[in-house]
Amino acid sequence: MGSPCELLCEASSARDAEKLATLVAAEAWRIEEKLSRYIDGNIIHQINSADGKPVEVDGETAQLLDFAETLYSMSDAAFDITSGVLRRAWTFDGSDNIPAAKDIEVLLTLVGWDKVDWQSPQLTMPVAMEIDLGGIGKEYAVDRAVGMLRSVGDTPCLVNFGGDLAVTGPPQLRNAWTVGIEAADLSGAAILIELRHGALATSGDVRRFLLKDGVRYGHVIDPRTGWPVEEAASSITVAADTCTQAGMLSTLAMLKGAIAEQFLDSQSEQYWCRR
């Protein structure tokens, strides 16, 4: 997952809490191993090294690809799981290393879901193109974990994978789960959210950016241009019924750049936008 994962639960004993934690950890690792770019032999690796040949995927991967496709058309190609290759040009370490336009143009030829042939369960991708489910994977894992926790009992739980989180329901010993959203500058006060049902997901990162000539480049790249989204907010947190919905809405909003707030206002979800 690339980030710390935790489970908060109001279990009646340490043993019960451990059982639930084991369940959640197992699911998190299963999804990580299946969808990670870095693990040889998993379905993503097979797809990315298929060299133009068709790959048959399992049911779960097929559903994720269907979902990615829906998001691609819903967002007018702003959300594109083939855009991962652009990370080769960009390193968001706070420095001023902006890549050359030429390098980006070359990589852009390898980006575009429209170039991919997806007829469930068969995926055929042009040579050298890659898919990266990192934009969906974490939120999906949170929702899967919450679903499993609900199916084994009614212990109030909060599943938090690196800031993308969801709850099974309200806690019993307090009115709500309290979640803090970091301030735009790391020394500022957090906003505190009281969560009783649903999920929160955050897009953007106050730490990962490039700064050149007074212009801040956030780390969310627009797949259509190869460049970071212009006038992107530093972070957008959305509250929704599921972590997947929250995550997708915050990503879509981030990709809207300057009009992120207007976009979110036109949907009915609560959001917190830091610039």
Added chain:
Amino acid sequence: MRTFLAMGILLVCSGCTSMGIEPWERDVLAKDEMQLTTDALEAATDDHIYFSKEASSGGRGFGGGGCGCN
């Protein structure tokens, strides 16, 4: 009477450094109804009523001030 009071206060203080709970055991104490003053409005109202009808006042702290009623 005075020695009894002094002993009482010392008893409370002497136990202080060794007693208590860990930070993760504070769930019950965090509840609204476990605060030392749960309802500030009711406490202030009572303080004022009893201040005007009795010779004693306060004790918990001090409230918002006097009136001509005593």
Added chain:
Amino acid sequence: MSRKKEVSISAALAAATCSLLGTGIPTAVDAQEEPTWDFNTSLLYYGEDENRVQEFSLKSIISRMFADDRVLTFGLTIDGLTGATPSGAIPLDTVQTITNASGNSVYTVPAGELPLDEEFKDTRVAITANWQQPVGESSQMNWGFSASKEFDYLHLGLNGRFAKDFNKRNTTVSAGFAISSDENDPIGGTPVGLSSVLDVGDLSNRGGSEDKDIVDFVVGVSQVMTRNLVMQANYSYSNESGYLSNPFKILSVVDGTTGDTVGRVPAPGGGPTHEFLFENRPDDRSRHSVYTQAKYYMNGNVLDASYRYMTDDWEIDSHTVDLRYRWPVGNDKYFEPHLRFYTQTEAEFYRLSITGGAPLPLYASSDYRLGNFDAITAGAKYGWKTRNQNDMSVRVELYQQSGSVPNGQIIGNQAGRDNYPDLNALIVQFSYRFKK
């Protein structure tokens, strides 16, 4: 085209997510920012029986929370009082006529009845402001201002408090102070202590306004005993100096044998038919209080028990025991019965009446509030959460005082009468609190 598309994104996303997760329609999200405003308002009715004091009071406490646990709080109270209170004179078997507090007319007391002073109407407005902020990692300070105004009384005050946590926040030690400067400006002027109640229009024994200064100190410690028990203990010292008498209270001057109030011929323009003196209290009073409280959580119910002992240099001692038990009803309602016991001994200068002909004491008051009495409060509160998760509650209480005059003070015919004005009051308070 794109605007229409934007509107349907939420719905399309919900549908797509449903297909992906395959778990059916999820529970709707419920997320709220922690509130920055807290409004707590109540309407109070206080009513004593026998045509005595009735009060309606509107009270509001408004808090604004800022980042880093800093809080600004404003309080506003508006009281409307009417009614009459015992004047301090004793009942007689005959009619009595007494000059009123302002000295501009008289009122009549029927035979056999406890003399209540003339019906009054007054409005009081009080405001408070308080600033709270953390100091370092484990301390907190509070600064406050208070002021109140009635027709004939003004109060101004400042207070401050500092508290520090120790021992993993299990122990909190605090110290605070308050200073007040009050001014009493009754119509007609403040009467000279132990001077006579004069005929209508005669203000020769009246002065101007009088001041009272108060200084309070409190030190306290609160301690978490177990996961379910927290206790606190406070010691406070208070000193009042200046004009401490009540300008409206009087004492009857009685015959040393019969115990009946000495008669008098009122002036043609109106005046008292009997002899009365204005009370006189010392110009200094020091008080010590010790207060201790415990809150105990038992399976969802909360017991709140406190005890306070007070002693002062007027020789008044009091004990107060206060018990509350909160019973949750379902998830969002509670029922809380309340019992309070109070007892006090009389002030050293408390007297039922002054004996005519004998040398006057230095200080004297027959104000029942400085007398020897027991009081009991019994009531219950019911609270619930509204649809928007805001708190509402209503409480009804009965407060009863019954006192007695020290035996040595009863003279002659006074023995057959009910000399001590008992108090029976009904308290009803309705509260509403919402945060946003």
